[in-house]
Amino acid sequence: AQSVAQPEDQVNVAEGNPLTVKCTYSVSGNPYLFWYVQYPNRGLQFLLKYITGDNLVKGSYGFEAEFNKSQTSFHLKKPSALVSDSALYFCAVRLEWGSARQLTFGSGTQLTVLP
Amino acid sequence: GAGVSQSPSNKVTEKGKDVELRCDPISGHTALYWYRQSLGQGLEFLIYFQGNSAPDKSGLPSDRFSAERTGGSVSTLTIQRTQQEDSAVYLCASSAAGGESSYEQYFGPGTRLTVT
Numbered sequence: 004a005q006s007v008a009q010p011e012d013q014v015n016v017a018e019g020n021p022l023t024v025k026c027t028y029s030v031s032g033n034p035y036l037f038w039y040v041q042y043p044n045r046g047l048q049f050l051l052k053y054i055t056g057d058n059l060v061k062g063s064y065g066f067e068a069e070f071n072k073s074q075t076s077f078h079l080k081k082p083s084a085l086v087s088d089s090a091l092y093f094c095a096v097r098l099e100w101g102s103a104r105q106l107t108f109g110s111g112t113q114l115t116v117l118p
Numbered sequence: 119g120a121g122v123s124q125s126p127s128n129k130v131t132e133k134g135k136d137v138e139l140r141c142d143p144i145s146g147h148t149a150l151y152w153y154r155q156s157l158g159q160g161l162e163f164l165i166y167f168q169g170n171s172a173p174d175k176s177g178l179p180s181d182r183f184s185a186e187r188t189g190g191s192v193s194t195l196t197i198q199r200t201q202q203e204d205s206a207v208y209l210c211a212s213s214a215a216g217g218e219s220s221y222e223q224y225f226g227p228g229t230r231l232t233v234t
Contacts, residue, residue, distance in 0.1 A: 054221060
């Protein structure tokens with residue numbers, strides 16, 4: 004079975020400071036990893052993905068994430084946070100192979116960027 | 119272009135009644151997913167359709183839940199004899215058939231179901 008852990012329910016950061024939202028995963032095999040963002044009363048919006056290749060992936064709105072196989076982590080980062088980045092962030096995983104294409108999500112991390 | 123749409127956006131129903139939730143995927147997307155988002159359980163996978171293949175129903179929580187996809191496009195999630203624990207936001211997503219873009223799932227705004 005596959006699982007995702009987001010150890011922090013809440014992350015607060017001052018505007019202009021770097022931000023990190025943590026994610027670790029557990030799968031039997033090679034993972035495909037994703038970050039989604041959810042604004043209030045909205046669906047999930049895709050931010051970025053790791054499939055293969057370069058461990059550092061860049062996504063929408065200046066976000067990036069680093070795949071670390073030895074630590075089974077896929078932390079989301081941004082060099083300079085904006086107030087508008089405040090939202091609920093979800094990390095997700097699916098297996099590379101097999102017919103199971105559905106995503107397994109973490110519990111979510113509420114990011115608050117303080118002005 | 120148009121994204122994934124879902125209707126209704128909100129649904130309040132009485133315990134024991136049946137409800138139908140609708141999802142219109144992005145045109146041309148062959149894969150369609152239903153997820154449920156609730157306070158206690160987070161985001162849970164329910165069911166997955168891919169083209170004409172038999173759906174993956176492994177996430178449906180009980181036999182009161184069913185879904186169909188007509189003509190490879192629109193999908194309807196039906197919950198029979200609703201219970202209060204069914205109260206949640208039901209999210210639909212779709213993805214392309216192949217290539218790297220097939221890994222990205224695009225979500226609709228969800229249907230908020232409240233069972234009273």
